[in-house]
Amino acid sequence: MSTTIRTAPAEGGRALAKGVRAIRTPGGLSVRVEPRAAAAGVLLTLVTLAAGVLLIGSGDFDIPPDQVVATLLGHGDAAQEFIVHDLRLPRALVAVLVGGALGLGGAVFQSITRNPLGSPDLIGFGPGATVGALTVIVLLHGDAAATSAGAVAGGLLTGALIYLLAWKRGVHGFRLVLIGIGTAAMLTAVIHYLVTKADLVDATRATLWMTGSLDGRDWAQFWPLLIASVVLVPLILAFGRPLRMLEMGDDAAYALGVRVERTRSVLMVAAVLLVSLATAAAGPIAFVSLSAPQLARRLTRSPGPNLAAGALMGAALLLVADWTASNAFGERQLPVGVVTGVVGGVYLLWLLVAERRAGRI
Numbered sequence: 001m002s003t004t005i006r007t008a009p010a011e012g013g014r015a016l017a018k019g020v021r022a023i024r025t026p027g028g029l030s031v032r033v034e035p036r037a038a039a040a041g042v043l044l045t046l047v048t049l050a051a052g053v054l055l056i057g058s059g060d061f062d063i064p065p066d067q068v069v070a071t072l073l074g075h076g077d078a079a080q081e082f083i084v085h086d087l088r089l090p091r092a093l094v095a096v097l098v099g100g101a102l103g104l105g106g107a108v109f110q111s112i113t114r115n116p117l118g119s120p121d122l123i124g125f126g127p128g129a130t131v132g133a134l135t136v137i138v139l140l141h142g143d144a145a146a147t148s149a150g151a152v153a154g155g156l157l158t159g160a161l162i163y164l165l166a167w168k169r170g171v172h173g174f175r176l177v178l179i180g181i182g183t184a185a186m187l188t189a190v191i192h193y194l195v196t197k198a199d200l201v202d203a204t205r206a207t208l209w210m211t212g213s214l215d216g217r218d219w220a221q222f223w224p225l226l227i228a229s230v231v232l233v234p235l236i237l238a239f240g241r242p243l244r245m246l247e248m249g250d251d252a253a254y255a256l257g258v259r260v261e262r263t264r265s266v267l268m269v270a271a272v273l274l275v276s277l278a279t280a281a282a283g284p285i286a287f288v289s290l291s292a293p294q295l296a297r298r299l300t301r302s303p304g305p306n307l308a309a310g311a312l313m314g315a316a317l318l319l320v321a322d323w324t325a326s327n328a329f330g331e332r333q334l335p336v337g338v339v340t341g342v343v344g345g346v347y348l349l350w351l352l353v354a355e356r357r358a359g360r361i
Helices: 035-057 065-072 078-113 125-139 144-166 173-197 200-211 219-238 240-246 250-255 260-282 288-300 307-327 336-357
Strands: 004-006 021-024 030-033
Touching: 035 065, 035 078, 035 288, 035 307, 065 078, 078 173, 078 219, 078 240, 078 260, 078 288, 078 307, 125 144, 125 173, 125 200, 125 260, 144 173, 144 260, 173 200, 219 240, 219 260, 219 307, 240 250, 240 260, 250 260, 288 307, 288 336, 307 336
Parallel strands: none
Antiparallel strands: 004 021, 021 030
């Protein structure tokens, strides 16, 4: 049994782009392989693993990287086993899942809207989850589990509202971005109102939650997010080819046999739920969903949504940002949301200038 690599036309006679390979098995299955995208995926995976090892090893009790790896493989002493497995590994894994979810969700929405500014935290879904969480904290005085449930409910309700408001014989990407930005502005006002209504204790809780942090994250946050990722990530990746067709416009997608509204609805629901769960686990961490897909696209130089690369880039970015927040400022450890907010704000300014020079805004 053999596998052949072809550069001849594939998929209905269309020629493959330069550098793209079609791997065809004896059963007739043809798989597109883009060497640069594959290499970028391997590089991002290695960066994620390296950043995770560094993050696990850093703290009040530093552990060298080789000892971290040995401990993860079951060869550490009792103190190292406790620090790594019980204290630091859950935080690193939550960072991977949250960053991956934000990067993947951002890639979906930027592809659906065909706009690099179509990020969940700019078009209302992130603020919607924040409103849901603050409603539970300020008005219902709920615990951490109830706050997480409120964030998920707020994100889903906001997603449904934006979709309905943007609907007019279909959902146009530019209209979705405009309505999302307007909705985000109104939700921001609601957030400020809820904070002013809170007493001192709840206001402190709300402020800490809104900053976005991975401090104190443990297995209780990891397992629900892992289960959701196991269900939602393969679902989104399965729609990668129809999503690539949607980027060419609704008419072209219809002509290629894509069920446009069904595809868009499924992807939006899955992406909103994934981003809401990530927000529930770590708070509203800014700009990862905006920058990760664009950086992945520039790294792979591949057309299309770059879903897997966007998820890997998001995981790597959040791990590096969390290590920076914990170690780059001496004894003052910052919430990871502060670092991503500063870096993401600079990136947003650069993106706006680049889009203006290109004549797209």
